[in-house]
Amino acid sequence: MRILVLGGDGYLGWPTAMYLANKGHDVAVVDSFHRRLWDAEIGADSLIPIAPLHERIRLWNSLGKKPIKMYVGDITEWDFLEALWKQFEPESIVHYAEHRAAPFSMLSRRHAVVTQVNNVVGTLNVLFAMKDFTPEAHLVKLGTMGEYGTPNIDIEEGFIEIEYKGRKDTLIYPKRPPSFYHLSKVHDSYNIEFVCRAWGLRSTDLNQGVVYGVHTDETELDPRLATRFDYDDVWGTALNRFCVQAAIDHPITVYGKGGQTRGFLDIRDTLQCVEIACLNPPQLGVYEVYNQFTEQFTVLELGEKVRDASEKLGWHPIIENVPNPRVEAEEHYYNAAHTKLLDLGLQPYYLSETLIDGLLDTVKRYTDRVDKRLLYPRHNWKEGLLEDVETEKI
Amino acid sequence: MRILVLGGDGYLGWPTAMYLANKGHDVAVVDSFHRRLWDAEIGADSLIPIAPLHERIRLWNSLGKKPIKMYVGDITEWDFLEALWKQFEPESIVHYAEHRAAPFSMLSRRHAVVTQVNNVVGTLNVLFAMKDFTPEAHLVKLGTMGEYGTPNIDIEEGFIEIEYKGRKDTLIYPKRPPSFYHLSKVHDSYNIEFVCRAWGLRSTDLNQGVVYGVHTDETELDPRLATRFDYDDVWGTALNRFCVQAAIDHPITVYGKGGQTRGFLDIRDTLQCVEIACLNPPQLGVYEVYNQFTEQFTVLELGEKVRDASEKLGWHPIIENVPNPRVEAEEHYYNAAHTKLLDLGLQPYYLSETLIDGLLDTVKRYTDRVDKRLLYPRHNWKEGLLEDVETEKI
Numbered sequence: 001m002r003i004l005v006l007g008g009d010g011y012l013g014w015p016t017a018m019y020l021a022n023k024g025h026d027v028a029v030v031d032s033f034h035r036r037l038w039d040a041e042i043g044a045d046s047l048i049p050i051a052p053l054h055e056r057i058r059l060w061n062s063l064g065k066k067p068i069k070m071y072v073g074d075i076t077e078w079d080f081l082e083a084l085w086k087q088f089e090p091e092s093i094v095h096y097a098e099h100r101a102a103p104f105s106m107l108s109r110r111h112a113v114v115t116q117v118n119n120v121v122g123t124l125n126v127l128f129a130m131k132d133f134t135p136e137a138h139l140v141k142l143g144t145m146g147e148y149g150t151p152n153i154d155i156e157e158g159f160i161e162i163e164y165k166g167r168k169d170t171l172i173y174p175k176r177p178p179s180f181y182h183l184s185k186v187h188d189s190y191n192i193e194f195v196c197r198a199w200g201l202r203s204t205d206l207n208q209g210v211v212y213g214v215h216t217d218e219t220e221l222d223p224r225l226a227t228r229f230d231y232d233d234v235w236g237t238a239l240n241r242f243c244v245q246a247a248i249d250h251p252i253t254v255y256g257k258g259g260q261t262r263g264f265l266d267i268r269d270t271l272q273c274v275e276i277a278c279l280n281p282p283q284l285g286v287y288e289v290y291n292q293f294t295e296q297f298t299v300l301e302l303g304e305k306v307r308d309a310s311e312k313l314g315w316h317p318i319i320e321n322v323p324n325p326r327v328e329a330e331e332h333y334y335n336a337a338h339t340k341l342l343d344l345g346l347q348p349y350y351l352s353e354t355l356i357d358g359l360l361d362t363v364k365r366y367t368d369r370v371d372k373r374l375l376y377p378r379h380n381w382k383e384g385l386l387e388d389v390e391t392e393k394i
Numbered sequence: 395m396r397i398l399v400l401g402g403d404g405y406l407g408w409p410t411a412m413y414l415a416n417k418g419h420d421v422a423v424v425d426s427f428h429r430r431l432w433d434a435e436i437g438a439d440s441l442i443p444i445a446p447l448h449e450r451i452r453l454w455n456s457l458g459k460k461p462i463k464m465y466v467g468d469i470t471e472w473d474f475l476e477a478l479w480k481q482f483e484p485e486s487i488v489h490y491a492e493h494r495a496a497p498f499s500m501l502s503r504r505h506a507v508v509t510q511v512n513n514v515v516g517t518l519n520v521l522f523a524m525k526d527f528t529p530e531a532h533l534v535k536l537g538t539m540g541e542y543g544t545p546n547i548d549i550e551e552g553f554i555e556i557e558y559k560g561r562k563d564t565l566i567y568p569k570r571p572p573s574f575y576h577l578s579k580v581h582d583s584y585n586i587e588f589v590c591r592a593w594g595l596r597s598t599d600l601n602q603g604v605v606y607g608v609h610t611d612e613t614e615l616d617p618r619l620a621t622r623f624d625y626d627d628v629w630g631t632a633l634n635r636f637c638v639q640a641a642i643d644h645p646i647t648v649y650g651k652g653g654q655t656r657g658f659l660d661i662r663d664t665l666q667c668v669e670i671a672c673l674n675p676p677q678l679g680v681y682e683v684y685n686q687f688t689e690q691f692t693v694l695e696l697g698e699k700v701r702d703a704s705e706k707l708g709w710h711p712i713i714e715n716v717p718n719p720r721v722e723a724e725e726h727y728y729n730a731a732h733t734k735l736l737d738l739g740l741q742p743y744y745l746s747e748t749l750i751d752g753l754l755d756t757v758k759r760y761t762d763r764v765d766k767r768l769l770y771p772r773h774n775w776k777e778g779l780l781e782d783v784e785t786e787k788i
Contacts, residue, residue, distance in 0.1 A: 109472065109522040120581070121507055124574075128503035129717065152563035153556060160568070162556055169546035171568035174554075175584065180518075183588055183762065187514070187581040193560060194577055232478060234573040254479070307626055314739065327592040332562070381591060 002026045003278060004088055006075055006126070007096030008068075009053045010035055011212060011228045012270055016094060018218035018225065019271040020278075021066045028088050029053070030097065034105060034118075038104065044229035044374055046233055047244065047366045048214060059224050073186040085129040090306075092278040093130070095141045097122055099278070102146070102179035102326075103234045106381045120186035120191070137202040139192065140274060144262045145293060145336065147186050148330050149176025155336035158205065158289020174283040178328050184278035186264060189322040191288075196287035204277045207294025209263030211238045211270050211318035213354050214362060227267075229363070232266065232374035234323075238299050239264070242306040243355075246317040247364045252307060256324030261334035263293030266349035271322045276344045291338040294348035295387075315362075325369030325377035396420045397672060400464075400469055402427055403447045405622045406536075406605060406664055410488060412612035412619065413665040414672075415460045421465035422448070422482050424491065428512075432498065436630055437439065438456070440622035441610060441638065469516040476717070479523040486672040489535045491516055492582075496540070496745030497628045498719075500775045506574040511586075521589045529643045532595035532675035533586065534668060534747045539657045541580050541601060541686060543570025544723050549730035552599065552683020572722050573775070580592035585684075585705055590681035596634035601664055603657030603687025605664050606633045606695070607748050608756060621661075623757070624734070626768035632693050635769060636700040637749075640711040641758045644769060646701060650718030652694030655728035657687030660743035670738045685732040688742035703749040707758075719771035733770050 003020050007013040008029020023029045031053060039045055051059070052071065061067040069088070073080035073095050098119045101107065105115035123141070130137050146287050148155045151174070163168045172193060175186045195201045219225050230236040231244040242252045265273075273292050282288040297305070303319045324330065342348075397414050401407040402423020425447060433439055445453070447464060455461040463482070467474035467493050492513040493499065499509035517535070524531050542549045545568070555564045566587060569580045589595045613619050624630040625638040636646045659667075667686050676682040691699070691758045704711050718724065736742075742756045 112522070113518055116514055116518065116581075117511055120510055124507055124510065125503065128506070151565055153558040153561045153565075160556070160558065162554070162558075164547040164554065164556075164567075167547045170618065171545055171547075171570065174556075174565035174568050176565065177584065177588065178592075180585070180588075180658075183581075183584055186584055187510075187577075190571065190577055190580055191510075191574070194571065194574070200776075235606075 001252050001278060002088035002089065002091045003094060005029045005096065005217045006378065007031060007098065009033060010075055010096055011230070012267065013057065013096040013210060013332045015216045015219055015227050015267060016096070016271055016274055017068050018060060019216060021060070021068050021217050021277060022218055023275060024066060028071060030071045030075065031072065032072070032074035038311060040322065042104070042232065042234045043146060044230070047231055047363065047369055048226050048229045050226055052076055056225060059222060060155060062148065063221065070346065074124055076118060081125050081129050085133045088136055089134055091127060092138045092140055094274055094278070095123065095126060095139060095377055098142070099181060099184070101235050102181040105184070106180050107183035108378055113180050116184045120187050123188045124191060127167065127191065130201055131195065131199050134258065135201065136284065138278065139201070140277045141192060141203055141205045143189055143205045143207045144183040144210045145207050145291060146173050147177050147189060148173060148336070149178055151176060152333050154160070155291070157291045157340055158207070159335050161359060173270035178326065182290055187394055192247055193287045196285055200285040202282045203283050204278060204282060204288045204290060206273060206290055206292045208270065209265050210239065211265055211267050212237065212273050212351065213267040213359055215358055217269060233377045237300050239306070239332055241301055243360055244370055245362045246306050246310040247314065247360060248367050248370055249317065250372070250375060251318050251320035252303045252321045253320050253328060254303050257330040258298055258303065258321065259331035260299045260328055261296055261332065263296050263336055264351060265292065265294045266351070267355050269346065271349050272346055273341050276346060290340045291336055292341060296334060296336065296372055305351060305355060307362055309352070310354065311358060320366055322376065325380045327381050334365040395482065395485050395494050395672060396489060397486045398484035399423045399488045399490065400750055401425060401492065403427060404490055405624070405660065407490040408450065409610045409621050409661060410665055410668055412454060413610060414669060415454070415462050416612055417669060418460060420464060424465045424467065424469065425464070426468035426480065428432045429441065430759055436498070436628045438624065438626035441625055442620050442623045444620055444622050445618045449559045450619060451664060453616060457615065467529055469519055470512060472519055473652050475519050475694045476521050476574055476772055479527045483528055484531055485518060486532045486534055488668055488672070489517070489520060489533060493575060493578070495629050496575040497773065499573050499575035499578070501773055507633070509575050510578045510581065514581050515584045517585060521585065522614055523596055524587065525593050526700065529595065530678065532672065533595070534671045535555055535582065535586060535597055537583055537599045537601040538576060538579050539601050539685060540576040541569050541571050541583060542567060542787060544726040544728055545570060548725050549685070550603070551685045551731050551734055572720065574586045579664065585727060587681040590679055594679040596676045596680055598676060598682045598684060600667060600671060600684055600686045602629050602664065603659050604633065605659055605661050606631065606745065607753055609667060609701040609717070609752050633696050633700070636697055637754055637757045638764055639769060640704040640709055642761050642764055643709065643711065644766070645712050645714035647714050647716045647769065648693050648697045649720060651724040652697065652715065654693045654724035655726065656691050656720055657685070657730055657732065658745060659686065659688045660748050661744070662743050663688055663740065666740055667735050670740060674738055684734045685730055687732055689745060690728060690730065699700050699745060699749060703746070706750060707754060716770065719774045721775050753783065
């Protein structure tokens with residue numbers, strides 16, 4: 001299958017491209033390197049050193065594996081996207097090419113606008129390219145579980161059957177996103193649902209949980225094929241931050257009470273899920289949604305899991321509750337369906353094994369690269385900047 | 395009350411500004427004149443001649459009424475908006491400054507992107523201006539009933555209480571918008587709901603039905619204070635087109651079966667509703683939604699009402715069903731709540747009276763300005779351009 005991986009230089013895009021090529025697909029990656037640019041802006045970097053995309057591709061293509069093509073350009077620019085589509089004619093499009101950090105989107109007006117315009121326009125362009133040039137292609141779009149927020153009823157996969165005043169309909173699940181970034185994904189979802197309905201395109205929206213891990217069969221082939229690991233206050237996930245904190249004997253900093261519950265999955269499950277989605281396209285005209293995660297934890301439970309796994313390695317981190325910079329419920333009901341991908345054959349990895357199986361060890365190897373200034377939030381979503389971060393935020 | 399009317403040169407913005415000034419409020423209008431620019435692009439014009447905004451304002455301010463201030467600029471440009479906010483310090487913001495035509499948004503990729511970026515960025519800027527400079531101000535935002543689409547259950551005002559698997563929550567009403575324009579309003583709604591929740595701002599979102607009529611107490615003072623009347627395939631409403639068709643003895647063209655049901659209201663009710671909203675701000679942190687319409691009709695019923703009112707004037711239009719250029723259900727359930735504004739004191743006008751009470755007569759006066767080429771759709775939402783429209787669409 002000809003698969004275009006948009007955002008192929010990213011944390012998930014790069015391992016996905018290798019995984020799909022290894023499975024025998026014809027893969028091309030596309031990237032504009034905005035993520036590396038934004039790293040420079042934030043003053044953060046991947047804990048694990050990552051090679052330039054050109055070097056990664058060159059190395060991969062020298063291994064005797066199915067080669068990966070590379071296109072460099074920005075999908076918000078139509079002239080680039082049009083030429084790309086006509087040249088590659090994708091059968092599936094795996095779309096990771098979006099701004100992906102809630103804290104970044106909350107830094108300032110400019111950051112909110114950049115996030116929403118980048119994501120909405122990029123995705124609109126993809127939808128028009130599909131309509132104009134490959135109307136039977138399948139868009140596998142990375143969404144987020146964060147679109148749903150934390151409602152007091154069960155979260156279903158994309159749609160909900162509502163019985164109301166004696167009548168019934170199945171409608172898009174009501175959203176309650178917690179940041180301008182998450183909102184941009186909600187905007188995308190509505191745009192995509194519309195074009196499936198109006199133009200007869202097809203798409204699978206993967207509402208993904210928080211992904212952890214860096215080891216895949218392909219990244220293990222050579223250190224220069226490694227993917228990124230973010231632990232800072234803007235790009236990092238709570239779990240990554242906790243691992244770094246445990247490895248340098250720093251308190252594990254839980255935001256607020258830590259009762260925030262989220263869905264999680266191993267990076268290897270992301271790769272499986274994306275291929276499963278590609279191989280199971282919906283009918284033309286159908287907008288399909290899968291909730292893509294394998295386990296639910298509270299933030300406090302995550303901290304405890306990292307602490308417990310650390311103990312087995314002889315480390316002794318403590319857990320510290322710090323003021324929550326985000327605007328979110330810290331205690332709430334959370335029960336989200338996630339059976340569709342399991343029904344299609346997903347074989348999950350689980351967090352406890354992954355932690356002990358290499359993640360903490362890997363982090364330990366790079367502790368000399370840790371910038372401790374990035375372990376505490378520098379920005380509060382309600383009140384703005386918390387402390388001098390050397391750059392003024394505009 | 396200091397009220398800023400964004401989009402104050404438009405069909406509703408201009409009459410709203412005069413109405414609020416007449417009620418004794420301190421009013422300033424803001425406009426970028428993009429609507430007049432887009433008229434030039436589409437090759438359409440208001441049936442009723444309209445004066446330049448400068449002339450309207452000069453005339454109004456010469457009548458001994460409470461004067462209206464005018465700012466010329468684009469709210470998607472932050473430097474303009476920031477200076478405006480600091481200078482005027484609005485207590486209420488009536489936000490009409492959005493791209494407002496579904497057919498325009500469907501013309502091409504560029505038109506979809508322009509519509510969504512213009513509306514989303516303009517509104518984001520307004521939200522940040524409120525947060526930074528007037529955190530207690532009240533945003534009265536014009537949304538649309540079209541955000542809901544045509545679900546098979548009753549439409550509530552903004553939110554719906556869902557009972558599901560033994561649990562309960564009140565969530566934002568699920569949306570099913572029928573065009574990129576309507577989608578842009580859904581994006582806005584989600585962004586606004588978020589900032590009320592996250593930052594404690596306050597807003598009333600007026601999900602407005604289709605507005606008809608051109609006569610208000612203030613437009614009647616002088617013909618140079620008239621507001622626009624659009625009847626073409628891009629900007630015109632079905633009702634306006636039907637009135638023009640009846641007045642020139644052209645068949646009344648109903649799209650498809652005509653079973654599409656929508657909510658409608660008189661322009662004078664819009665003005666009442668907007669003032670009611672301004673005078674009844676929600677608490678800080680609350681996102682309030684009112685469904686703003688007074689009657690529901692099918693498109694076919696609209697055609698019949700125009701035909702019946704025409705008969706009384708001695709005209710004899712026939713009704714013709716033409717292929718529907720839109721993607722929409724032509725027969726469906728529709729029952730939308732609209733009691734909140736009535737509870738706050740709205741005294742509605744009704745369509746049958748308005749038609750006989752001047753609308754058809756007014757249209758008749760300008761039949762020499764009708765461009766018949768604009769009476770049939772020139773663009774199909776699924777298949778693109780239907781016929782040569784002199785300009786190529788890019």
